Amino acid sequence: MQGYIIHTQKVKDEDMIVYLLTSNSLIKCYRFYGARHPSIMQGYKIDFELVESANFLPHLRSVLHLGFSWLILRERLIIWQQFMRLFYAHLKDVENIDEIYFQEIEICAQRLLKQNPKRLIIEAYVRILEHEGRLHDEPTCFVCDEKIEGFISLTRGFLPSHPNCFGNLNLNFEKIQHLFKKKSTILLDDREVNELYSIVLQGF
């Protein structure tokens, strides 16, 4: 099986509880420490086996690290780990996991070396919101229920409002419409990308 390590939790000694996102599930498993075992780190993609245990978590075995060349680029890795944290928070209590989360992670992982990681993640976030039926691509303000024109503010889940009604962003409405419809950040400058990325970090 293959999956992404989206969360780890140290337990006694050097053992770990590991949360792996595969294409259709979030697996919580137990990793016994071994000095010669490959390292387990949030964000890594691994090939693995599970050994079922009658009255305990399944054991994580035969781990093979499927590396990406950007993993050595510290700045990218940090952004990547922030992205993983979002998925853990969003999916940790969900029983049946839709394929889209794994697919979006795959898309981002494959493009991360060459593309701007924050832009990639914002675009993935928009696609996931749309898939979940939560993307407001004909935006009305969630506070006053009136149409939005000119400028828009967004909050967690890219919930739209008038800048005067809620939030502290003042983004160009046309550019945000383009992002929501085309799933592309191409019209946004770096300042706008940073502002949107800070919303993304609040979670799905």
Ligand SMILES: [Zn+2]
């Ligand atoms: Zn309003």
